[in-house]
Amino acid sequence: MAQVVVVTSGKGGVGKTTSTAALGAALAREGERVVVIDFDVGLRNLDLVMGAERRVVFDLIHVVQGTARLSQALIRDKRIDTLFLLAASQTRDKDALTDDGVERVIRELRPSYDWIICDSPAGIERGALLAMRYADIAVVVTNPEVSSVRDSDRIIGLLDSTTQKAKTGELMEKHLLLTRYDPVRAGRGEMLSIDDVLDILCIPLLGIIPESKEILHASNVGAPVTLNNPTSAPARAYNDAARRLQGEVVPLVVPSDKNTLFNKLLGRRAA
Amino acid sequence: MSTARQSTSFKFRGGSFHALVVKPETPINGWLADVDALLSRSPGFFAGKPVVIDVSDLSLTKHSFLALLDELSKREIRILGVEGADPTCVDARVPFLARGRAETSETAAAPATSSPAPTQTSSLLIDVPVRSGQLIIYPEGDVTIVGSVASGAEIVAAGSIHVYGTLRGRVLAGAYGNQNARIFCRRLEAELMAIDGHYIVADEIDDRLRKAPIQAWLDGDELKITTMH
Numbered sequence: 053m054a055q056v057v058v059v060t061s062g063k064g065g066v067g068k069t070t071s072t073a074a075l076g077a078a079l080a081r082e083g084e085r086v087v088v089i090d091f092d093v094g095l096r097n098l099d100l101v102m103g104a105e106r107r108v109v110f111d112l113i114h115v116v117q118g119t120a121r122l123s124q125a126l127i128r129d130k131r132i133d134t135l136f137l138l139a140a141s142q143t144r145d146k147d148a149l150t151d152d153g154v155e156r157v158i159r160e161l162r163p164s165y166d167w168i169i170c171d172s173p174a175g176i177e178r179g180a181l182l183a184m185r186y187a188d189i190a191v192v193v194t195n196p197e198v199s200s201v202r203d204s205d206r207i208i209g210l211l212d213s214t215t216q217k218a219k220t221g222e223l224m225e226k227h228l229l230l231t232r233y234d235p236v237r238a239g240r241g242e243m244l245s246i247d248d249v250l251d252i253l254c255i256p257l258l259g260i261i262p263e264s265k266e267i268l269h270a271s272n273v274g275a276p277v278t279l280n281n282p283t284s285a286p287a288r289a290y291n292d293a294a295r296r297l298q299g300e301v302v303p304l305v306v307p308s309d310k311n312t313l314f315n316k317l318l319g320r321r322a323a
Numbered sequence: 324m325s326t327a328r329q330s331t332s333f334k335f336r337g338g339s340f341h342a343l344v345v346k347p348e349t350p351i352n353g354w355l356a357d358v359d360a361l362l363s364r365s366p367g368f369f370a371g372k373p374v375v376i377d378v379s380d381l382s383l384t385k386h387s388f389l390a391l392l393d394e395l396s397k398r399e400i401r402i403l404g405v406e407g408a409d410p411t412c413v414d415a416r417v418p419f420l421a422r423g424r425a426e427t428s429e430t431a432a433a434p435a436t437s438s439p440a441p442t443q444t445s446s447l448l449i450d451v452p453v454r455s456g457q458l459i460i461y462p463e464g465d466v467t468i469v470g471s472v473a474s475g476a477e478i479v480a481a482g483s484i485h486v487y488g489t490l491r492g493r494v495l496a497g498a499y500g501n502q503n504a505r506i507f508c509r510r511l512e513a514e515l516m517a518i519d520g521h522y523i524v525a526d527e528i529d530d531r532l533r534k535a536p537i538q539a540w541l542d543g544d545e546l547k548i549t550t551m552h
Binding site: 251 | 452454455456470471473474476491
């Protein structure tokens with residue numbers, strides 16, 4: 053039976069889609085059967101980041117509305133054969149998503165997969181609420197800045213009140229994924245510190261993903277960063293986060309600007 | 324210890340009022356006859372009383388709903404609002420009240436003569452962080468939070484508010500009229516604090532009090548804050 057994970061944040065542009073792709077690929081690389089679902093109907097992006105945009109025939113809305121079967125809409129990744137994508141529709145909007153339809157899609161996927169990862173749209177409207185509704189675990193993606201932290205706090209409140217788990221009185225497992233962490237700016241005190249973010253949000257830390265141009269490279273070539281350059285700093289951070297999701301205890305490494313080869317050679321801090 | 328004095332130009336507070344909730348039954352004509360019989364026994368029964376009409380058990384068209392309102396106004400029953408109606412039936416004449424009032428049952432034979440003052444004996448304990456966007460309203464007494472109150476969260480209490488954590492949101496103590504209510508927190512980063520309608524916003528809070536453990540109370544019309552170490 054699959055664990056259903058929602059990758060959510062409230063705020064846009066913090067790295068939900070990047071994180072969905074990277075975590076999904078990292079789990080699939082370890083042999084887990086993974087399906088990633090794009091809930092951002094009307095503004096779909098996950099297909100691009102996964103490099104599957106030219107192979108989308110049927111999408112989530114077709115399945116929700118019963119015009120296509122799940123098996124027709126699932127797109128198998130070309131690199132890893134245990135990784136599947138269920139794309140969003142670009143021509144429809146979030147009103148095309150129905151509660152019953154989403155519940156049925158999740159129920160039908162559960163027996164055949166180990167992980168179902170739902171990429172939530174930004175905001176707190178229908179798309180975001182349906183992406184989180186049937187989740188077992190939430191990964192709250194947050195940047196170390198005040199607006200992102202407050203939006204994440206709002207989302208945590210919704211996870212604890214509007215989801216199926218909340219309605220049956222169970223507690224949703226929630227993890228914080230701190231993304232776009234810039235060690236240089238952190239060193240200068242230009243961002244919220246990790247401690248400040250944890251103090252405000254009060255949920256356990258799944259990982260810290262450093263700001264890196266590797267992420268942009270990976271998106272541009274249509275590959276999750278954990279596949280495109282598995283030894284890069286963000287890929288290693290995502291791999292560690294994926295192992296923590298599986299329940300492994302992995303020591304947390306705080307990205308530091310002193311660890312780059314460039315700085316080791318020069319023996320000083322980057323400006 | 325430092326103290327901040329504040330003055331405010333206007334007051335606001337939450338208010339709750341008692342109204343008679345009348346629930347018509349079908350057939351409406353028979354029910355109106357019962358109302359007439361009641362009025363003939365005690366003509367002043369509805370006089371000066373705010374009345375809320377609950378039509379949730381009736382399926383009325385807009386036409387029959389307006390006809391019912393006319394019948395009631397003929398009997399000089401003043402309708403404050405309507406509850407449980409199909410929103411399409413309600414026009415500007417009568418405000419639509421959402422469902423969500425506390426159920427207290429009062430029979431026509433013994434209408435309440437005066438509303439009892441809220442007792443200050445009860446309290447609400449919340450032992451999880453209060454998240455941004457969450458609103459906690461407790462009209463019965465004190466609220467105690469074991470954890471933090473996030474920026475964008477709001478607590479409204481009839482009594483005092485105690486926050487064993489960082490207070491970053493908005494808190495309104497004594498919101499139903501209680502000058503003796505107080506606000507306590509372990510670390511003050513509040514967006515707004517109010518006691519009995521006298522409020523202070525973050526900009527007006529003395530920097531020396533920021534991030535300190537504090538209590539706030541009302542001294543006449545002034546909201547005062549002191550540190551507590």
